[in-house]
Amino acid sequence: MSSRRSVKRSLVLDDDDDEDIFYNFKVLLPNGTSVKLTLKNPEPEISMQSFVNLVKKEYDNARKDCLLMSKRMKVDWNSGGKFHLESNGGKMKGIVRFAAFKPDLCHIIRLDDGSGIASTMYENLWDLTPDTDLLKELPENYSFETALADLIDNSLQAVWPYREGARKLISVDISGDHITVFDTGRGMDSSEGNSIDKWGKIGASLHRSQKTGAIGGNPPYLKPYFGMFGYGGPYASMFLGRCDFSFCLPILICIVLLRLTLFSVRRTLVSSKTKESKKVFTLQFKKEALIDNRSIVGKNWKTDGGMRDPSEEEMKLSPHGSFTKVEIFESEFDISKIYQLQCRLKDIYFPYIQFCLATIFLCDELSKTGRTERPVAFQVNGEDLAEIAGGEVAITNLHSKGQFFSFQIRFTLFGGKRKGTAQEANARLKFVYFPIVQGKESIEKILQSLEEEGCKVSESFQTFGRVSLRRLGRLLPEVRWDSIPFMQRGNRASTLQKSCRRVKCFVDLDAGFSPTPSKTDLASQNPFSVALRNFGSKSTEKEKDDDVNIVIHREGKSVSYAHLEEKYQEWVLEMHNTHDEEAASGLDEAVLIVGSLDKKALGILRDAVRVHKEVRRKEKTWKRGQNIKILRGAYAGIHNNNVYATIDYFLIEGFEDEAGGDTRILCRPIDRPENEGCKLSIIDGISKLEVQSSLSLPITIIDSGKCLPVDANEWNRKLDKQQEKAPSKIDLLDERDCRELKIDGELPIGNSVRAGKAPPKQIVAVVRPACFTSLTPSKKLDQKNIVKMDGEEMVMVVKLKSSDKNISSQRLFPTSRKGISGLYIFSLGSKFPNLFKKAGTYNFSFSIGNSIKCNKTVVVRPSSKAARWELDDNLESLPCNVRVGSSLPPFRIACFDKYKNKIPFTSVPSLEVELEASPGFLIKIDKLETNLINDGLILKIENMLVETDELDQIRPNYEATLEIRAMDNPFSVSVPCKVNPGPLKRVAVNNPKALENLLPDSTVEDFILELFDGYNNHVAEGTDVLIHIDGYRIEDWMGINRKVDSRGCINLSGILKVTEGYGKSVSLSVMSGNEVIFCKESQIDERQLRLVTELPDCCTAGTNLMNLIFQVTELDGSLDTSIHHDEKSGCFHTMSIESDSSSVESAIRYAFVHGSCKVSSLSLPENEGVFSCRVFHSRYPELQMSIKIQVTSAPTSEREESGYSTPHSKTTPPPESGIPSITNPWPTPCSQFGVLAIRSSSLALSSETSLMDMAQYTEDLKEKINIDEERRVELEERLKCLQAQREHAEQECSRLQASLEPLGAPFPECLSTKESMMKQIEEKHHDTAASVFCCLYRKAPPPRSLFLSQKGMFGVVALLGSVASTSLSRVLSEYLGKDTMLSLVCKSSQFGPKSDEYRKFQSEAASLGRSITNRFLVICLDATRPWRNGLVRNDPQKRLAMDNPYLPNGDPIPGFKGYAVNMIDLASEELDIQSSSGYGLRETLFYGVFRELQVYETAEHLEAALPHINGGDAVSLDGVIARENGFIYSGCCTPEVHFPITVTERQEKALVQLEITRDKKRKTEEMMTEENRSLRRLVKKLKKANEKYQNFTAMADS
Structure with a gap:
């Protein structure tokens, strides 16, 4: 193993490496337990047995600490090579390689001992020990x-x-x-x-x-x-x-x-x-x-x-x-x-x-x-x-209606737990409407559906949660907010407030909001939760939370809260109007009321409601008159006690087919009398609803069980109890009670007081209950005997019985004093210290509503001491007008004390009456009568005759003062008066000789009429005086209707012109009424026309009479040198010769020069016989004479001996010679009037039959050409002058039209007066009966009313009345037509073709040289069907009482100006015209021609009004005429005959001046036409004369 170990790289770190490596394992053991194994810096690989040993060591240590592990099955640690490790599905045998595991992490591995028994559950595998703070x-x-x-x-x-x-x-x-x-x-x-x-x-x-x-x-x-x-x-x-x-x-x-x-x-x-x-x-x-x-x-x-x-x-x-x-x-x-x-x-x-x-x-x-x-x-x-399909959300969705309303809110918090950082939260609020359908709330249907599904429902419509919250899409189930402040809109029980109760808000929140630990609600103390919960409260618009900022977005835009609030209310009302359906159905026929609703008192929003007396709701029938009990809390104002009431009516908003209308109950509370209940009236088909003292409650109080019917026993018990405590009467506290309350408040009721007594500073009124019967003074201030009357207002009105006005009117709510509530303390003396200074009966009226009233009276007598006299208030307006010679109106004088109270006279005082004015004017009035009337309260003075001849001292205003003085005390009365002169009685002339030695066309100079009344006072300025003239003409715009000037005179100097000829009689008279009070007749001086030249006894035919001289002489034969022709000065004196044989006046005019006129040559006829002609003054034909002379034929030898020949006939002067001839005159114009100037001939005629030689003729022709050239220059200059006059007249017309702009702006051609229209009818319609009438009317002597009565006719339609504007004149005249406008109006229907009046009228037309060739219409007032439905009261124009047209909704028709018959203005004399039955012109003539013709402003107004015009015609001021038969006439034209325009005196002067200026312009244009014609003839003549001159000059040279 050592050799194997040497080849492996050690996992021990270098000395300079500071970090260690740890491998953590949780080993699952075969016996169902687990141990934790941690290795520090292990070798990369170790044997399986070594690893098992390490596990065993940890296992043994764990068994010592835990008793439970010692009881488990033991692990066979001696399995040898059978052990293997399993990690995440992978197996590791023999060798454990740590490279397969990541260091510093915990790896779970299972240790398998090879027995084939594997556990799936292991003890104490997971450590779940929490942090204690989280708990x-x-x-x-x-x-x-x-x-x-x-x-x-x-x-x-x-x-x-x-x-x-x-x-x-x-x-x-x-x-x-x-x-x-x-x-x-x-x-x-x-x-x-x-x-x-x-x-x-x-x-x-x-x-x-x-x-x-x-x-x-x-x-x-x-x-x-x-x-x-x-x-x-x-x-x-x-x-x-x-x-x-x-x-x-x-x-x-x-x-x-x-x-x-x-x-x-x-x-x-x-x-x-x-x-x-x-x-x-x-x-x-x-x-x-x-x-x-x-x-x-x-x-x-x-x-x-x-x-x-x-x-x-x-x-x-x-x-x-x-x-x-x-x-x-x-x-x-x-x-x-x-x-x-x-x-x-x-x-x-x-x-x-x-x-x-x-x-x-x-x-x-x-x-x-x-x-x-x-x-x-x-x-x-x-x-x-x-x-x-179930669930609250799904069911809720099914019952929602319409569009939703939504917006987003961003909340930002600055500060908070994390100082210096901003926290954010977002919310979207979506509002959904759940309407009432067929009388059942959708929310109630939701709750009913949830209950049917088996869900526990503990909510009702009132407690239903109207806010639902979802955080990140997950419902917070315990959030059942009733609402948020933003959703609460409208006054209590208003339509808006009720509709808002049908809205549910669905709120979506992001993670910025924090829930409670159970995630069923929002954290209540979180700033964002608080801000959301309070959104919409009054502090929303301010900084509601110190650090939370709110930004609102809607439809992607930032909006203000006020704008959001407005849009939300609009959405709620729209949903209500669109989707809500009240199911309260009336069992009787509804009365529909549109408009005239007190929507605030009724709690409605719409303008139309249906009123029922009986409805069915919640399977019950509710009727008018039914007694109900409304439980407290049912409605706003019903908080503390139940309310007993009687149902008046049921009211459903909107029309029958409209959605969204609320149903309300109108009921009268038990404490209100029946006459104060809701009142439904129908007058003239118009329904009206008055709420009065009734309550308007939503029908939903029946649904909520808050409204219950009341049986008769309960109602009577409540009524008896209510009546005992009910306010019964108003009582005033007496002096003792007021003194106890430390109030100066006794009102002297029942006893009379003298004027000037000080009223009490305050008076106290209380309301006594019906059970109050005690008269013990000590109990009057007990609270049980004084109704508190919280919130009830008392009105005190103080009124003097003799006056219609209130002296004082105060409204007070009850107050308390010394623990006594229900005291109404009115200020009296402190507010009105002079209250009792006016005598009379003072009525103190106290009232609360219309049910509790109280009246008290205080009698104040006047003082017994007189202070002054005054005119009684019953007099007419001052100053008082009186005419000399008449009596002053009766005066009523009253005596007053120092408080201006009327007191009686003790006896009739002795009086001194005088009229005073400027120094030196004093009139004593001795003739008068006095007596006392009205129980001595009034001194009446009457029959005070005023006579004086000194009024000229106080001209022109005639103001004076009437002084009435008592002779035995210092009292007096001054009355402003105006003493006017009497009517015209006498006329004096300043210059009697002014009307003597008159000549034709002369103007009377220095002629002034002085006018006096019967007392020798000059008549008042402005007095209308009618002057009748014959042979004169007054040359100004006023004509014969004159007004007296400030001196009492009428000055005719320089404007009275003689119009008759020589030797004619003229007259001037002044009328006063129908009486002639002054007349002056004169005769114009006579003149004679004489021939100075002596005529031969006979003349040869075909010869000329030469150098005839005529003169105009006075009767004594002296020459009148004033007869002199001078065009420049406007004196036109010419003579004309007319041959008896031709009866044609010669075109030649011979000019008079200082009384003489010379005819250079007068041609005699070719035939023998007696030649006669008439010689006369061209303007004054009375200056005339006749010439007769015997014409004989000349012997033939005598003609041949003359030996003189010309290119022309020997018997006839050449036409070019210029010798005047009766048969072939050759005129030479000399002025704009076409009069020929005859100059002395340069031809030396040896005899009347001499002939001119060629040279002489040529020289004469040249002279005439020069004269014509001068004449042409004069005509051109004259045309320039006339052109300037026309332009000046046009400018003057424009100025005058501008001053009359409001009248004549639309159609100035219709801007005419009655006189100008009369003149126009005469000139342009001369063959009509209307023209004849106008001519007769203008020539008739005053008064013309007498003329009308004599003729049996009143006038022409066009001249009877006037209108206010030219546009109205045009359209009404066009509507009637020319024939109707020119119709004659008479009183009797006897004015027929065979009547005497008709034949007389025709004869008078013939006398005027006129013939009536056209048919004409006669309108007889007695034959018309008059208006019989009355006149407008107190209307001086006596308009017909006609109802204006209205739209179906009762509004006036837009643009309606009035009825045409009432838009005619009548003068005072026209208002006096009546038919035999007493009907005036408007009721007969104008109603007959217009009927009910309606006048509108524009054609658009007329077109809109046509559907509402029943059986009549209509016109618009812009010219549209709509007939009853459906024909509509459009376009614009100016009628020849139209109504005159109604004008003021100033406008009349301007209009007359406009007519004069127009006439001048017209005459100037006529003169320009004539001058242009003369100029053309003269130019043509000059051309021919020049040609002749050239021809004769050539002949003479040859």
Whole structure:
């Protein structure tokens, strides 16, 4: 052996090598025991016998220490070469080679003695002695399910890391006395890092180290790293096997393990194999072995174990070769509850068993396909848990509805146990809605289903746990939180609050949260647990926990808590509205109420409800009027006592076909009178619900059993008891009681007091119960006689009986004083010290609600001492208006004390009455009457006549003061007055000669009318005065309707123009009403037209009369030199000659020069006979004369002797000669009016028959060309001037239109006054009856109302009334049409074609030179069917009382402006027009033409309103007309005849000025047209004249 040993390398280290090598072995001996063998620096190889000897030595030492080992079968150590070693399936014989073993590790080897007997179990193989510190945290409240789940946790963590494809199986088999848990995880062996003893040794598990890997990630955080403490396996097996651990350990261990003494396990066997190991290693807990072991080992806890080959069944279940199996023997389990156990285990591990994106809300994030996934196969007694239909989770899923609401929270803790490091935890909160369906809560259905499955259900709907927690996907079964603060939303019993009770929160936690040792709940003191439990409390938005920070994420984005809260409430209400179905069905017909609901008082959210009187709920019928008892705690506000009430109505939210509506009970408490109960009324088809004092309770109080019917006996007993203590009346404490309470509070009730008495500072009111009957003063302050009235508000209203206004209104809640509760102490004198200064009856009204009321009165009399006089309040508005010559209105004077209280007069005082104004104006009024009325309280003064001629001193405002003084005391009253002049009675003229020596077209200068009343006062400024003129024209916009100026005059200077001719009569008169009070008639001076030139007795035919001179002379023959033609100054005086034979006026105008007019040549006819012609002034035809002369034929010889020849006829002057001719005149224009200027001829005619020579004719022609050239230049300059005038007129029109923009902006062409429209009708529709009427109306003398009555007609439709805008004028006029607008309106239907009125009208039209050729419409007021449904009250326009159209929901139709018949504005005189039956224009004419025509703002509004317009037409302001027959007219046009526009006085002036400016512009344009025409003719004439001149010049030269 020495030689063999020498060849081997020694394992002894070198001297310089400091480290030793140790080989550790646990040797399993043939007799079922084991020993531990440690070798230090052994040789690389030793013989088997040497190794056996070392084992034997250790075995002998162990037997000495342990008595149990000495009793075992002995080992045959003398087997010699039969010994061999077996390690992990490999055998070693003869030589033990240490190279096969790793140093410093413990190797389990079995020593076989060759006897063929091999043990599989060895005593004290595994040392399971725990760390004593870990025993302090052993779990409590362990259950069978909890213990079994702990074993499954180990299995789940073992199988989870396997890659996909490998079988992940956890199988549990349970019988009455045997439990097996098998998993296909990585398994265990004897190696140091994966030794099977770690499974059984408390605190040795390696699963705890993987906890940090399960923090973070995505929910639901399926990483089953459940290990926290390291005792799940042994503790669970001990509990399930009912093991007794009361063996002897060190004192600390014994104390801690006392709580485990109830466990009495018989035997637990753990078998495990890794994929690399060929052997199955076992560990066994056995009661007998533990007991024996504790008495020998003492401080160590060892248990048996072994090593064996895997069975065929084990390899079949785990094809990949690794597994762990835990077998618990002699357990106690009721096998009949195996199904409930299967359901419970499925609930705990649901996400690991199955999940589906489409249907399972708990774990949907893991599936990417939407199909059901099976991460781990779970079997219990051979049944796959995925196929088990029961369990709380599965049942819960079936009853949830709608989309879920979820978000994630990241919790971060700074500090804590590990200072300087941050701890993290994550949670995902998912909220699921469980609606009420057909009146049954889904949560109740869940509980019912669980009870049917045999599960113990100790919860109800109210106590149901609405928060479920899973940590790393594993259910924490003992977490049954009612809710978290975040889920509690809405006021008590509100719809939101009730809906929130139907939400359950499923919380997924990562490993950052710590569970309890039993893993059934969260560690309650953990900061993360506290933060989660309190999430949503008021401190959530603040720093709730000192070191915990919260970050919320939803849909991948960070959100604020406020935003999250808002979205959650929206989701809850959406789920409620979509899925909740109340089953309370009304047994009667519902009354539907839409809008007008007090939703807060009713506790509802919707705008529509159905009201029932009878419903069926919980198989019972509940009716209106039924008495019920509501148990305390049933609802908010019902805490301390039961509430007795009477059912009023049942209310169901929403319409019949809507989901989500709540059902509520409206009931009246027993202490409220019937009239304060809920009130349902239906008025005009509109339903209304008033809650009043009734309670609105959810129907669920019936479901919860908190609402019970009450029989008549109980109700009557409660009613009697209630009525005894019920508040009965309000009482005021008297002086004695107030003094006892130290309150100044006596109210002087029943006795009258004088004004000025100070009121008490406070008054005290109390409520007495119905049983209060004692009148003993000492008992009035007993608390039993004063109802406390907690929370009831009393209202005190102080009101003076003679006034409609409240003096004081106070609302108070009861207070206590000196231990007495229920005192209502109102402030009076301290708040209203002047309360009793006004005389009268003061009513003090006290009330609580509408049931308890009390009224007290205090009478205050006025003071007996008078202080002043004042006008009585019944007078009309001041100042008082009075006209001279009339009496002042009656005055009522009252006498007052110093507190302004009215007191009676003792007698009629002597009075002095004067009207005073500026210094020097004083009128004494002696004529008056006085007397006392109203029991002497009023001094009435009347019939005070005012007469004076001094009003001009106080012009123009006429303000004065009426002083009424008492002659025997210092009292007086001043009344502001306005003393106006009387009506017009007299007219004076400043210059009587102003209307003398008048000439045509002259303007009267210095002519002022002074107007006086009957007392010689100038009439008031602004007085309307009608001036009737004949032969005059007033040239301003006011016309004949004048207003008196501030001086009391009407100034006609410079504007009164004479329009008649010479010798005609003119007149001017002033009207006052229908009376002419001034008239001045004048005659225009006469003139004569005379021929100065002496005419021959006869003339030869065909010759000319030369140089005829005419003059205009006065009657005395003197020449009137003022008759002078001057175009520039606007004086047009020309003369015309008209031949009697042709009756055609000559186009030639001869100009007057200073009274004379010269006719250079007058051609005589070719025929003999008497030639006559009429010579007259072109503008004044009355200046005329006739000329007659005998024309004879000339002898032939005389004509031939002349010897003068021209290229023309000898008998006729050449046309180019320029000699005027009656038959062929050659005009020469000289002005814009076409008058010819005749200049003295340069031709020297020796006789009237002389002929011109060629040279003379040429020279004359040249002169005329020059004159025409000058004329052309004048016309061009005139056109430029007219163009400037037109542009100025256009600018003025634009300015005036801008000032009238609001009226005429849409359609300025419709911006017209009544006068301008009348003028337009006359001009453009001259052949119509309306034109004739307008002409007659304009020419009629004032007053025109008399003219209307005489004619029997009222006017034209277009001129009766006005409208507010041009757009309205346009559309209404277009709607009626031109024929209707031009219709005549008369009163009687007798205005027919054969009537006298009609024939008279036709004759008057003929007198005007007009003929009515068109048909015309006559509207007779008496023949129309009037509006008979009344007028708008107090409306000065007397509009028709017509109802505005409404939408079906009662809202007004948008865009509706009104009815057309009411949009016509009528003047005062038009409002007075009536039919014989008394109906006005609006009721007859306009209602007849418009009927119920509706007017809308725009076409869009009209189109939207058409479905709601019943049987009528409609128009819009932008021009659309909709007829009843369905025709709609669109587009835009301007009617020729339209309604005038309603304007103010200022706007009227601007509008009249606009019409004048338009007229000027029109005339200017006409003049420009005429001037352009004259210019064209003149240019043409010049062209021809130049051609002739050139021709004659050529002839003369030749």
